[in-house]
Amino acid sequence: MSAGTRQRLRQQLDAYMAKKKLRSTAQRRLIVDTFFDGSPHVTIEDLLTEVRSQDRGIGYATVYRTLKLLAESGVASERRFGDGLSRYELADGEDDHHDHLICTSCGSITEFEEPKIEKLQDAIAARHNFRVTSHRHEMYGVCGACQARERRVGS
Numbered sequence: 001m002s003a004g005t006r007q008r009l010r011q012q013l014d015a016y017m018a019k020k021k022l023r024s025t026a027q028r029r030l031i032v033d034t035f036f037d038g039s040p041h042v043t044i045e046d047l048l049t050e051v052r053s054q055d056r057g058i059g060y061a062t063v064y065r066t067l068k069l070l071a072e073s074g075v076a077s078e079r080r081f082g083d084g085l086s087r088y089e090l091a092d093g094e095d096d097h098h099d100h101l102i103c104t105s106c107g108s109i110t111e112f113e114e115p116k117i118e119k120l121q122d123a124i125a126a127r128h129n130f131r132v133t134s135h136r137h138e139m140y141g142v143c144g145a146c147q148a149r150e151r152r153v154g155s
């Protein structure tokens with residue numbers, strides 16, 4: 001994700017909070033900063049653990065509400081990768097869309113960008129006179145590390 005996109009998402013959040021007349025508390029700022037700078041595809045629990053290492057006083061409900069706010073304002077995208085958990089990541093910009101490979105063995109999530117796939121999707125949509133507003137590609141399978149482990153166990 002480019003610095004420009006991050007900057008734009010920050011401004012989008014500020015504008016949304018101003019419109020909704022929401023106060024920016026110190027706890028909320030810490031949660032937002034941690035979300036922007038921390039690991040991608042976090043669950044509520046992941047983010048709670050990360051912010052609590054900075055401020056023990058932050059509760060689950062505050063993290064939950066802040067993530068909902070990030071999602072409502074379009075700054076965060078909510079994702080579900082088949083394990084029953086909601087995960088959150090920064091929303092894609094106009095020109096930096098990414099998709100995911102999900103390992104069903106260890107749960108690792110790998111991001112990829114492939115302009116050829118994006119182009120092909122546009123062509124398919126055009127062929128069907130379909131106006132695409134969003135899409136997601138998720139490939140489920142076994143990652144390289146897990147395949148190596150399987151081979152070791154098997155031999």
Ligand SMILES: [Zn+2]
Binds near residue numbers: 106145
């Ligand atoms: Zn794996």
Ligand SMILES: [Zn+2]
Binds near residue numbers: 041089100
């Ligand atoms: Zn992602």
